[in-house]
Amino acid sequence: MFLLLFLVPAALALWPNPHSVSYGTSALILSPTFWIHWASTTPAPGDVTAAISRTMAELYTDNLQRLVVGRANADLPALAYANSLPMIHLEIIGNSPIKSIMAEATCILGERDESYTLTIPADGTPGMLQANTTLGLFRGLTTFSQLWYSSGGVAAIFPYNSFFPGSSMIYTVQAPVMITDTPAYPYRGLLLDTARNFFPVADLYRTLDAASYVKINTFHWHITDSQSFPLTVAAFPELSQYGAYSAVQTYSLQDVQDIINYAGARGIDVMLEIDTPGHTASIWESHPEYVACYNEAPWTTYANEPPAGQLRFAVPEVLNFTQQMFASVLSTLPSTLFSTGGDELNTACYVNDTIFQDALTASGQNFSQALNTFVLGTHDTVRAAGKTPAVWEEMLLVQNVSLGLDTLVIVWISSEDALAIAEKGYKMIHGPSDYFYLDCGGGAWLGNDTNGNSWCDPFKTWQKAYSFDPLQNLTASQYSLVLGGQQLLWTEQSGPENVDPIIWPRAAASAEVFWTGANGPDGLPRNSSEALERLHDVRYRMVARGINAINLQPEWCALRPGECNLV
Amino acid sequence: MFLLLFLVPAALALWPNPHSVSYGTSALILSPTFWIHWASTTPAPGDVTAAISRTMAELYTDNLQRLVVGRANADLPALAYANSLPMIHLEIIGNSPIKSIMAEATCILGERDESYTLTIPADGTPGMLQANTTLGLFRGLTTFSQLWYSSGGVAAIFPYNSFFPGSSMIYTVQAPVMITDTPAYPYRGLLLDTARNFFPVADLYRTLDAASYVKINTFHWHITDSQSFPLTVAAFPELSQYGAYSAVQTYSLQDVQDIINYAGARGIDVMLEIDTPGHTASIWESHPEYVACYNEAPWTTYANEPPAGQLRFAVPEVLNFTQQMFASVLSTLPSTLFSTGGDELNTACYVNDTIFQDALTASGQNFSQALNTFVLGTHDTVRAAGKTPAVWEEMLLVQNVSLGLDTLVIVWISSEDALAIAEKGYKMIHGPSDYFYLDCGGGAWLGNDTNGNSWCDPFKTWQKAYSFDPLQNLTASQYSLVLGGQQLLWTEQSGPENVDPIIWPRAAASAEVFWTGANGPDGLPRNSSEALERLHDVRYRMVARGINAINLQPEWCALRPGECNLV
CATH class of the missing domain: 3.20.20.80 (Glycosidases)
Structure with a gap:
C-alpha cells in the first residue's frame, strides 16, 4: 500500500478576496434557529429584506460540500464539538438616511459606498455586519454566504447532527472570521x-x-x-x-x-x-x-x-x-x-x-x-x-x-490603448479584447470559412483576465483615471x-x-495559483445556485489544490 | 424607402443530407388526423413503437418556424390551398425476421442496414417509408421529422387554419419528397x-x-x-x-x-x-x-x-x-x-x-x-x-x-496518421485532433498558466470538421479500411x-x-456554404427539443442564407 497525504487548504471560498481578512481555525456551525437581524430602528428597505431572505435560502440550499479530498467527511470530527452561530446583526452605521440597495447602487459612480465589516465570532455569540449603506450590507451578505458549507448526505451517519434531523449541518471551518472590505475600483x-x-x-x-x-x-x-x-x-x-x-x-x-x-x-x-x-x-x-x-x-x-x-x-x-x-x-x-x-x-x-x-x-x-x-x-x-x-x-x-472631459472612455481594441x-x-x-473578451477563441463563424479563426484568438482564459493590471502602462498621476473594468460577451456565437x-x-x-x-488580503500580489482554489469554489457554488458555470479543471484537481499547476 | 429582396432558400433542413433526394415545390400540411402506420403483420418491436411516438411528439412540439425572413408568414399564402398528408406507412421489405432497433444497431458493424426509402406525395395520398430493417425505418423517421415546420403563433390570424383551432399548422413547402438513403460509412x-x-x-x-x-x-x-x-x-x-x-x-x-x-x-x-x-x-x-x-x-x-x-x-x-x-x-x-x-x-x-x-x-x-x-x-x-x-x-x-488484423485503430493525434x-x-x-476534437481552443487549464493555450488550439469549428475527407492521404486500395469517424469531447474543461x-x-x-x-445528393462535393443553411436548422430544431445547441451565427444570418459568408 502507498499512502499520500494531501494538505487541506486553508483558503476557502471568498471571491472577490476582501481587502482585509483574518481567519481562525475553529469549526462553527449555523444554529438551527440562525437568523439575520436587521438592527436599525428604521425599517429595512424592501430590497434589503429580500436580500436577507435570499441569503438565508442560499445557506440552506447551496448544499455545497467543501472541495477537499473526502469532502465534508474531512470536517466531521471538528464539527462534533463546534459552537453554533445564533445570528448576525445587520447594522447601518453613521447618520445618513437609509436608502434601498438599488438607490445606492445607481448613484454617481464615485459616491457609491460598498464597504462593510463582518465579524463572525467562534464562541457562539452573534456575528456583526456593519456598513455605511445598504449596498455595503448587501456586499457583506454576499461574503457571508460564501463562508458556509454543507455536511451533505454524510451527516445522517454522524451522531452529533441532532440539530437538523434528517438534514445536514451548515458550517465553516475557519471561525472566527473578521473582514474589513471595500472595493479598489468603483x-x-x-x-x-x-x-x-x-x-x-x-x-x-x-x-x-x-x-x-x-x-x-x-x-x-x-x-x-x-x-x-x-x-x-x-x-x-x-x-x-x-x-x-x-x-x-x-x-x-x-x-x-x-x-x-x-x-x-x-x-x-x-x-x-x-x-x-x-x-x-x-x-x-x-x-x-x-x-x-x-x-x-x-x-x-x-x-x-x-x-x-x-x-x-x-x-x-x-x-x-x-x-x-x-x-x-x-x-x-x-x-x-x-x-x-x-x-x-x-x-x-x-x-x-x-x-x-x-x-x-x-x-x-x-x-x-x-x-x-x-x-x-x-x-x-x-x-x-x-x-x-x-x-x-x-x-x-x-x-x-x-468629448467632454466627463465622458467615460471604454478600452476594447487593446490594453495598450x-x-x-x-x-x-x-x-x-x-x-x-486581449484580456477580457469572453467570445474570443470560438473559431470563425462566417459560413464558408473552413480554416478561419476567431479574430481575437486565442480564448481568453480566466488566468489571462486575472493577470490584468489596471494600472499597466500608466504613470502614477494617471492612476486616478482608471474607474475599473469589465469582461465582455459579444454574441455572434x-x-x-x-x-x-x-x-x-x-x-x-x-x-x-x-x-x-493589486494585492490580496495577505498583502502579496494576487496570483492565479492561490486564486484557483477559491475560483473552483465560486464555480461549484454557482452551479449549486443554478448557474451553468463550467468546470475549470477535472474534479480531481478541484479537490487537490496545487496538484494541477504547470510545473 | 429602400427595398431589398431576399431569396427564399430551396434547401430545407435535412441533416445529414440523404444519398438521393428530390423535392417538389408544393406546400403540404399534416392532416389533423395524421398518423404513422406500422404496415407489417408482425407487431412492431417496442422500440419501434416508442420511436413512432417520439416522432409524433416532435412533429407537434418542435414548433419550429422556417428560418427565412418573415418566418412562417412567408409560407402562409401557399398553405391556404395545400393538400394534407393523412398518414405514412412504415413497411419492412424483404423476408428477414423483424428485430428491434437496438438489435439491429448493435449487430456487427459491417452488417448493419440503415438504408430506407421515403416518399411523401404532394397530392394528399399517404406517404411510404420502407426499409429492410427497423433501424432503417428509424433513420427514415428521423428524416421525416426534419421535413416539417410550424406556422407558429401567426396561424391564429390565418383563416385557413380551421384544421387546428387555436393551434398552428405543421407543414412542408417542398412536397413531393422522394428520398433514397443509406450511409456512406458504417x-x-x-x-x-x-x-x-x-x-x-x-x-x-x-x-x-x-x-x-x-x-x-x-x-x-x-x-x-x-x-x-x-x-x-x-x-x-x-x-x-x-x-x-x-x-x-x-x-x-x-x-x-x-x-x-x-x-x-x-x-x-x-x-x-x-x-x-x-x-x-x-x-x-x-x-x-x-x-x-x-x-x-x-x-x-x-x-x-x-x-x-x-x-x-x-x-x-x-x-x-x-x-x-x-x-x-x-x-x-x-x-x-x-x-x-x-x-x-x-x-x-x-x-x-x-x-x-x-x-x-x-x-x-x-x-x-x-x-x-x-x-x-x-x-x-x-x-x-x-x-x-x-x-x-x-x-x-x-x-x-x-495487434490482430481485426482490431480497429482509432486515429487521434493527427489526420496524417x-x-x-x-x-x-x-x-x-x-x-x-486537428479536425474533430471538440475541446480544443478552450485555453490552458493548468492553475498557474497565465499565457498558456489549449494544446490543440485553435477551436475546431464545424466548418473545419465538415471539410474532413475520410479518404485523404489514402490510396484507392486502402479506402475500404476506413470504417468512419467521430468527433470527441475530452472533459478537462x-x-x-x-x-x-x-x-x-x-x-x-x-x-x-x-x-x-464526399458528394451531396446533388452530386456536387459537400460545401460548407450550402451546409450552413441546413445546420442552422439542425441547431434551432435541437434547441426546440431541449438541447442547448449554440448559435452558429447572429440570427440575422440564420434567416438570410449566404449573407454571412466570407467574401
Missing part, C-alpha cells in the same frame, strides 16, 4: 450583447444573479446593434417593431424596468448602450432614410461583419431622431451612466451615399466636424437627462471627437444556450481584479 | 469522456437524443481515466467505490444497461472504453499494488496531465486483474465493439518502479514484449466475449503491438453545464461527413 462590470442574438429576460436575471455573487456592480447592456433592435423605445415603437428579430424577441418598456430593478436590488447598476452612429443597420428596417450602405456588398468593405449599415449622422434629421430616441430611453433609466457607443465607424459606408454627402455639403462641415457635431449633440441629450456619457475608445483615439486615453486626460473603463458556461466563472476574474486590487 | 460516432468530469445519466440521455437526431450510430464511451473510475464493475466493486469522485458520481450496473438500452432504441451502439494500460491512476485508489508512479511529481515527467499513474502491465497479476475486469464488464455489453484504449503510454513512469522492473526481469521480456503480452492478453479476453477490440493509434504506430495505419493493413476510425453547447451542433458535421460521403 466600476466592475459585465457587458452582454443582446442584439446579435436575443436573450429572454430570464437569462438576464440569471446572469445578474451570478454577477452579484462576485460583487460585479455594473451591467453594461449592449442592447441594440446592426443585427437587431430589440429595445422598445416609447417615442419610436417602430424601431423594435421592425428591427427586432420577431415580436417576442423584444424588450418591452416593462422588461427593461424589470431588469433594472432586478439588477439594482442586487447592487448592480445598468449602463444601457445604444451604439451610434455605427452598428445601426437594424434601424434601416424602420427608418431606411436614416441609414447609409444598408447591407451593401461586399460587406467587408462597409462593416466589420454583416450587415453593413450606419446612421447618416451628417443629416440634421438623423441627429434630431437620435436625440429624441435617446431622450425617450434616458427618461426611464435610474443610472447616471449611458453609453452612446461609437466603435468601428466605417468611412467607406458614406463615400457613395448621396444623401450623406449632400448633407455634408449643405452643412459646410467635413466628415470629422460633422461627426463631432453628431456625437456632442447626442452627449448633450445624455447630460440633459442628468447622466454621464460613455463611449468606445475610437471616438477619442480614432475620430478625435472633442489605455495610455493614449490617459494622456488625453479622460477617465477610462478597461475592457481590452452565443445565446441563452451557452451564456452561462461562456461567462462563468471566467468573468469572476475581472470582478476580483477590480474589487481586490 | 461507423459514425461521438466520444464523451465521463472520467475527468462526471456526467449524470440524464445528461448522457440528452446527448444520445441529440446524436440520434443526426444519425450518429456509435457512442464511444470513454468511461474511466486517471482522474476517476465511475464505472461499477461487478467483479471489482472497489474500483468505483474508491476510484469514483464520490458515491453518487458512479455508473451503477443498472445505469450502464439503461444507457445502452436508451442508445440502442435510438439506433446507437455503445462502444465502451476502459483505457489501459495508461490513464489508470484512478485504479490506484482501490488497487495501489497494480499502479506505477501514482501522482509522482513532477507530473510532466510521468503523464500528459495530472495525475500520473499507469498499470504495471509487466506484472502477471495485473494482466490477470485486467482480463477479469474486462470479462466482468464485457459480459454485460450487447455491442460487438470494445475499446481497450492504449493512448499516451508514458515510459518514464516505469523506469524507477521496482515492482514493474522486477516483473519485467522475471518475465524475461523487454518493455515492448511485455506490453505486447499485456495488450494481446486483454484482446484475447475481448474476443473471448465475442467482441472486436479497438485501440488508440499509438498501440500500432508507436508501441508496435502485434491514417496513412500509416492503412499501410499496416488495419481498419480505422477517424478521430483526428467540460461537464454537464456545457456539454450541450460544446458538442452541438458541431458534432453534426462529422455525422454528415460519414453519412453523406
